[in-house]
Amino acid sequence: MAIVVDKDRKREKIALSCKELILKEGISSISVASLAKEAGIGKGTFYEYFESKDALIFELVNILMQEHNLKKEQKLNGCNSAREKIKEFYSFFYSKDDCELRRLYKEFLSIALISQDEKMIEFKSECFNFYFNWINTLIEDAIKSGELLSVAKDLIKGMYALGEGMFIQSVTTKDIVNLEQDLNKCVDDIFDLVEIPRNIKKEKE
Amino acid sequence: MAIVVDKDRKREKIALSCKELILKEGISSISVASLAKEAGIGKGTFYEYFESKDALIFELVNILMQEHNLKKEQKLNGCNSAREKIKEFYSFFYSKDDCELRRLYKEFLSIALISQDEKMIEFKSECFNFYFNWINTLIEDAIKSGELLSVAKDLIKGMYALGEGMFIQSVTTKDIVNLEQDLNKCVDDIFDLVEIPRNIKKEKE
Amino acid sequence: MAIVVDKDRKREKIALSCKELILKEGISSISVASLAKEAGIGKGTFYEYFESKDALIFELVNILMQEHNLKKEQKLNGCNSAREKIKEFYSFFYSKDDCELRRLYKEFLSIALISQDEKMIEFKSECFNFYFNWINTLIEDAIKSGELLSVAKDLIKGMYALGEGMFIQSVTTKDIVNLEQDLNKCVDDIFDLVEIPRNIKKEKE
């Protein structure tokens, strides 16, 4: 038998075993010592699998985001309209279920804002693209199916930015008391402008 | 008699003399020692004027923001339409002139995202309110003057969030290559939906 | 009129105005800044009257001890037997009334234990002598009046040390639960050995 362990597998295993601790304590206040202890390995071993503390954080955010995306995809499939889908998409920013991941995302954003690290930017870009393409497809499909005016296409980038912006404002100020309400109101207001009313749709037909 | 010093003035002077260094090095990686040295004072003196390192950051952001707001107000007065005003408002996020302040704002956001500090939140809230009210008034005036449909009012919060969100995305990813273009495109797209065309306005008359 | 103020008087006045603060905060955790503020003078002025922070502490402990001694003297005059007097004397170590001064004394002892400062030792010696002479006189009088066996004289130094020792033990351990009880028990036990019983006294007569 090969003594050689699948490094990637173990890497992932280590990252996942730190999940609870990181979600509980937050990124910045956690030490490599406690991460290694939580994973049941030595500090030296930690550095065999991750080149730095930040590397594990990225790995974990990555894993958790992918987990989250799978669940979200299923939920989105259950939505009937683009309006609902966007709302469902935004729910990450306020839902109780995503509370812990959201906290991680906040800390991740905080790092990303001032990091010059190439990998960090690369990773954030991948996230951005992933979600942007999602919304993009979603809107385009809705236009094709006659649910939305074709002008809606122009609002995609704005749509995406709006959610993140409002989230950040809710987190850094005390003025957005009810993010869920405010976000949904925004979505409704915009969709009211670009949605093709049912009766008109029928007229078209 | 004792040396009389205008504490507020000196406080401001110290903060401003640290500006260059902070813009160059970034906030988090800078030490109180180097800040004091940069300001030409002792570390002890630093703490005579600021209760903590973060306090200096606030002071600086505060000073520069107020400077910026005065200039911005004048520029806004030179704009003829709400559309132009919003664009002018957003220009903070990309204009060369505001490059330095933007840099500072980024660092400030990074801190604010994970800070639990009451004063920090208070300060960010004040900033939020200041700009929000600005946009609010701007839009309401435009509705009153028949420039915008009354539905535009619903988009105010979103408008504000959109700018901040897109800015953050441009900073943390490499996907928003031209923030100026993207932002302006967004504004145009939205205003095309809520602006009352000139000919209609005339018809109204 | 002489502008020259009576330095000693002002010195005392400053010390006394810091009394409350010192009793409340303790010696070690207090700064010159807060002392000066409490006294309503500048920090520079403070050093016009006291050569160091410790100097004020000594001055104050001195003043307060003398205050305390006057009160104690009156109380002692109200006692009928040497046994009672010693008990009254020891009551400093546990009575509620002396709680604050006792705290100060503790801190003072802590400093005195490791201080090489001549003045400090001088001061503590004066305290020592003051109390020692008190007890000495007290016991000698009691022997003269036939209240105590002459052997009691040999126990004076021990008597004095015993109180301080038991006090320190009560403060530094959790084993002396009831200092009042333990101290009084000790006094009683010793006096039972050296007190001349009334009936014997009468026989003598």
Added chain:
Amino acid sequence: MAIVVDKDRKREKIALSCKELILKEGISSISVASLAKEAGIGKGTFYEYFESKDALIFELVNILMQEHNLKKEQKLNGCNSAREKIKEFYSFFYSKDDCELRRLYKEFLSIALISQDEKMIEFKSECFNFYFNWINTLIEDAIKSGELLSVAKDLIKGMYALGEGMFIQSVTTKDIVNLEQDLNKCVDDIFDLVEIPRNIKKEKE
């Protein structure tokens, strides 16, 4: 495999190597940096073995006290009477041999007097109990063997406190010129009161 180190042994080794420096400089005026340097280790390593500066002091006092107790026990076994044993017990406070440990004990007392630290109090309590029980047993045995009057039992707590009190007074004042003499005088005076004279003992028989 990792380097295996007997942590307890190294802890002890570090503490002992700081002994000289502490005795020379005193505890309070010594920095962790200099302690680490003295022990030939890094500052970080220091904190691997001690959770705080005070912790090293405890360790050292602890080690030296235990060493001291073993020696003392042997010496006490060589004493024939309770009177001699108490004197031997007190000799810690003045003997040349214990000079160093006494110095440390002084510093330890100084800390203990104002410390609120649970562990500190716990440790001092253990010391207290250890010695108190020693004296207790010693006296009780002497009563059983007919050496002392049973009333001697009442004086145990006082006996113990007396030594510590007189020691502190000798350290903090210049009035106890010869502690050895004074302490022994005290012991003799008390024992003269509670010792059963030989001839009486014989009568009893």
Added chain:
DNA sequence: CATGAATGAGTGTTCATTCAT
């Protein structure tokens, strides 16, 4: 392949004292 002992530069903050006015 795994370890964890060792590290030391770096941190923010305090405060008794000085001295120019």
Added chain:
DNA sequence: TATGAATGAACACTCATTCAT
């Protein structure tokens, strides 16, 4: 005489990373 602005040495403590085993 009175001041309080200025100081800077000193402090305990942290932690990502290395490397000998």
